[in-house]
Amino acid sequence: xxxxxxxxxxxxxxxxxxxxxxxxxxxxxxxxxxxxxxxxxxxxxxxxxxxxxxxxxxxxxxxxxxxxxxxxxxxxxxxxxxxxxxxxxxxxxxxxxxxxxxxxxxxxxxxxxxxxxxxxxxxxxxxxxxxxxxxxxxxxxxxxxxxxxxxxxxxxxxxxxxxxxxxxxxxxxxxxxxxxxxxxxxxxxxxxxxxxxxxxxxxxxxxx
Numbered sequence: 001x002x003x004x005x006x007x008x009x010x011x012x013x014x015x016x017x018x019x020x021x022x023x024x025x026x027x028x029x030x031x032x033x034x035x036x037x038x039x040x041x042x043x044x045x046x047x048x049x050x051x052x053x054x055x056x057x058x059x060x061x062x063x064x065x066x067x068x069x070x071x072x073x074x075x076x077x078x079x080x081x082x083x084x085x086x087x088x089x090x091x092x093x094x095x096x097x098x099x100x101x102x103x104x105x106x107x108x109x110x111x112x113x114x115x116x117x118x119x120x121x122x123x124x125x126x127x128x129x130x131x132x133x134x135x136x137x138x139x140x141x142x143x144x145x146x147x148x149x150x151x152x153x154x155x156x157x158x159x160x161x162x163x164x165x166x167x168x169x170x171x172x173x174x175x176x177x178x179x180x181x182x183x184x185x186x187x188x189x190x191x192x193x194x195x196x197x198x199x200x201x202x203x204x205x206x207x208x
Contacts, residue, residue: 050114051183054195055195057108057170061077065153067092069149069151069152073151074149075091077089078144085115086109087108088109088110089101091146093105110172113177117173118141119171121173122182123200123202125184128167128184128186131206132188136167138168138169139168139171140170141172152191153190153191154189155188155190155191167188167189168186170185184198
């Protein structure tokens with residue numbers, strides 16, 4: 001009479017998971033990739049901030065010009081330095097640069113990484129001067145000031161003043177971190193607006 005041997009029907013299961021070495025390697029690779037991506041991401045963010053600040057200045061100039069034509073009167077666009085940066089605003093109520101700013105007036109804050117710069121920080125505007133026919137260039141950014149639009153949309157030297165025959169420049173950038181370059185908003189005597197860009201130490205080219 002034969003005896004049948006009983007066998008266990010439960011198989012041994014292998015433990016599934018990462019070893020400590022695999023985990024350390026994975027984390028190291030992730031940290032390396034993150035370190036490589038952060039500078040590129042920061043550059044993209046700063047480039048966006050520069051473009052956005054230049055577009056904001058351009059939009060405020062166009063809006064103020066539109067308001068002057070719509071109201072058939074002369075209106076100033078004001079540039080006022082604040083604790084955090086600059087305020088660019090349409091002075092439709094005639095408050096003057098000392099303000100206070102009428103809350104009904106359209107205004108745009110230029111603050112943070114991108115700010116309004118005086119002349120002498122951005123590259124020399126030789127290409128801009130050539131493009132506008134060699135006219136006189138006057139930098140308005142970097143100091144409290146105003147631009148006057150008349151009822152035709154052209155530029156005046158002041159409210160009630162003569163027609164301006166100069167080209168105004170508004171530089172946008174960061175004085176201590178020029179890695180992403182600079183932007184320039186160009187205001188023509190006719191009231192037309194252009195946007196230019198230049199790398200650090202490079203030459204200007206028109207982008208808008």
